[in-house]
Amino acid sequence: MSPVIPERLAFIDRESTGGNPLIDRITEIGVVEVEGDRVSTWSTLVNPERPIPQFIQQLTGIRNEMVEDAPTFTQVAEELAERLQGRLFIAHNARFDYGFVKNEFQRLGQRFRADVLCTVRLSRRLFPEHPRHNLDSLIARHGLQTGDRHRALADADLIWQFWRLLQRDRGEDAVAEAVQQQLKRPSLPPHLDPALLDDLPESPGVYLFYGENNVLLYVGKSVNLRQRVLSHFAADTREYKAMRLTQEVRRIHWQETVGELGALLLESRLVKEGQPLHNRRLRRASDLCSWRLEEVTPGDFRPRLASGEDADFGRAGDLFGLFATQREATNTLRKIADAYELCPAILGLEKPAQPGRPCFAFQVHKCKGACVGKEPIGMHSARLMAALAKLKLDAWAYPGPIGLVERDDFLDMEEVHVVNGWRYLGTARSEAEVHDLLEQSGQARFDMDTYKLLKAHLNKGKIKVRRL
Numbered sequence: 172m173s174p175v176i177p178e179r180l181a182f183i184d185r186e187s188t189g190g191n192p193l194i195d196r197i198t199e200i201g202v203v204e205v206e207g208d209r210v211s212t213w214s215t216l217v218n219p220e221r222p223i224p225q226f227i228q229q230l231t232g233i234r235n236e237m238v239e240d241a242p243t244f245t246q247v248a249e250e251l252a253e254r255l256q257g258r259l260f261i262a263h264n265a266r267f268d269y270g271f272v273k274n275e276f277q278r279l280g281q282r283f284r285a286d287v288l289c290t291v292r293l294s295r296r297l298f299p300e301h302p303r304h305n306l307d308s309l310i311a312r313h314g315l316q317t318g319d320r321h322r323a324l325a326d327a328d329l330i331w332q333f334w335r336l337l338q339r340d341r342g343e344d345a346v347a348e349a350v351q352q353q354l355k356r357p358s359l360p361p362h363l364d365p366a367l368l369d370d371l372p373e374s375p376g377v378y379l380f381y382g383e384n385n386v387l388l389y390v391g392k393s394v395n396l397r398q399r400v401l402s403h404f405a406a407d408t409r410e411y412k413a414m415r416l417t418q419e420v421r422r423i424h425w426q427e428t429v430g431e432l433g434a435l436l437l438e439s440r441l442v443k444e445g446q447p448l449h450n451r452r453l454r455r456a457s458d459l460c461s462w463r464l465e466e467v468t469p470g471d472f473r474p475r476l477a478s479g480e481d482a483d484f485g486r487a488g489d490l491f492g493l494f495a496t497q498r499e500a501t502n503t504l505r506k507i508a509d510a511y512e513l514c515p516a517i518l519g520l521e522k523p524a525q526p527g528r529p530c531f532a533f534q535v536h537k538c539k540g541a542c543v544g545k546e547p548i549g550m551h552s553a554r555l556m557a558a559l560a561k562l563k564l565d566a567w568a569y570p571g572p573i574g575l576v577e578r579d580d581f582l583d584m585e586e587v588h589v590v591n592g593w594r595y596l597g598t599a600r601s602e603a604e605v606h607d608l609l610e611q612s613g614q615a616r617f618d619m620d621t622y623k624l625l626k627a628h629l630n631k632g633k634i635k636v637r638r639l
């Protein structure tokens with residue numbers, strides 16, 4: 172059977188005091204209701220019960236004095252709910268409009284839900300040849316008739332115009348198929364609350380799967396929580412481990428972050444704290460070790476294993492490599508000795524040979540003979556240093572703590588990841604929180620995953636660094 176477009180439609184736009192659906196309030200709603208040939212429009216200003224920022228007043232033309240006597244959302248909620256009841260909720264960048272409406276209802280203790288269709292996604296799918304799909308691009312591209320741009324009803328009408336154009340331009344079947352593809356409800360394991368599908372945000376963050384008796388099963392991160400979580404349950408997942416996890420999940424919890432680094436840091440911390448059953452086993456910080464070069468006699472440098480507290484990871488500038496176990500450290504050094512024809516006896520990898528006797532490696536031409544004085548020890552040391560150079564741990568390059576700043580301009584939200592000596596102290600959303608984190612900074616331990624993560628992000632140079 173070919174897909175059919177739902178009968179009852181509502182094209183919606185809203186204006187608000189800002190871009191964050193969690194904090195900002197609606198100032199105007201416009202709806203074009205469509206059912207077959209019947210089309211009617213409805214719009215109302217809404218008193219947001221707070222001042223509208225100056226630049227938003229300029230953008231929308233909705234000024235404080237205009238909404239002063241307008242009804243509050245509480246007063247229009249019932250009528251809006253009736254109008255949207257049973258209709259497909261169609262908006263441009265729909266998750267924002269839907270989020271705003273949903274949160275306004277939530278403030279009243281009411282649950283609002285609708286099937287949602289996003290015309291940005293629709294445009295992207297049906298006009299893949301065009302890179303831009305914001306409302307202004309659509310107006311220019313398709314010659315849509317603009318009214319009061321940035322007023323709710325005028326913008327809702329633009330989406331309605333675009334919708335009609337789609338049917339003419341791409342044909343009803345293509346539109347119906349694209350709509351169907353968006354509305355397809357992903358499947359959830361039977362034990363999970365279906366309301367999850369409405370609540371999962373499309374933002375970066377970390378998610379936690381819990382099983383029976385609240386056992387922590389798995390911690391994961393994504394730049395799109397919704398997509399990632401649902402992909403666990405996608406029907407085409409045939410991998411045994413994924414299927415088992417899916418069957419065991421009873422509850423999902425998530426925490427949104429502003430950016431990817433925040434999600435990575437939080438994930439790493441939660442995995443260590445929670446030891447989830449299905450995550451890869453994580454190394455214990457206590458076993459962490461590194462090679463340090465010790466000058467035993469002038470010019471004679473030998474590797475010594477530095478571990479735990481005495482290593483001062485991230486502050487000392489003479490450490491090479493980070494290893495989860497001593498065994499891993501030794502294996503790495505052995506490989507290096509082999510590749511560079513260094514003497515394993517001198518490196519301490521095997522018992523020193525009898526005085527005057529070469530090591531075994533020398534006999535098979537894998538050692539240049541530092542053990543028998545054939546290679547000067549100073550030369551051996553210099554070659555050892557060169558061989559280890561690329562394993563060198565970066566010492567902390569700042570005089571003190573720094574903040575790595577991630578910002579979402581759209582939501583006007585900022586997160587500051589506070590770091591000192593490669594140690595992650597925590598994430599703050601305000602100056603006061605930064606201050607609190609710095610106060611407790613003594614407790615943070617050096618952690619290998621965090622070090623690698625931070626190093627990669629700092630090297631990329633894409634993240635804003637703030638001295639604290």
Ligand SMILES: [Zn+2]
Binds near residue numbers: 516531533539541
């Ligand atoms: Zn040797």
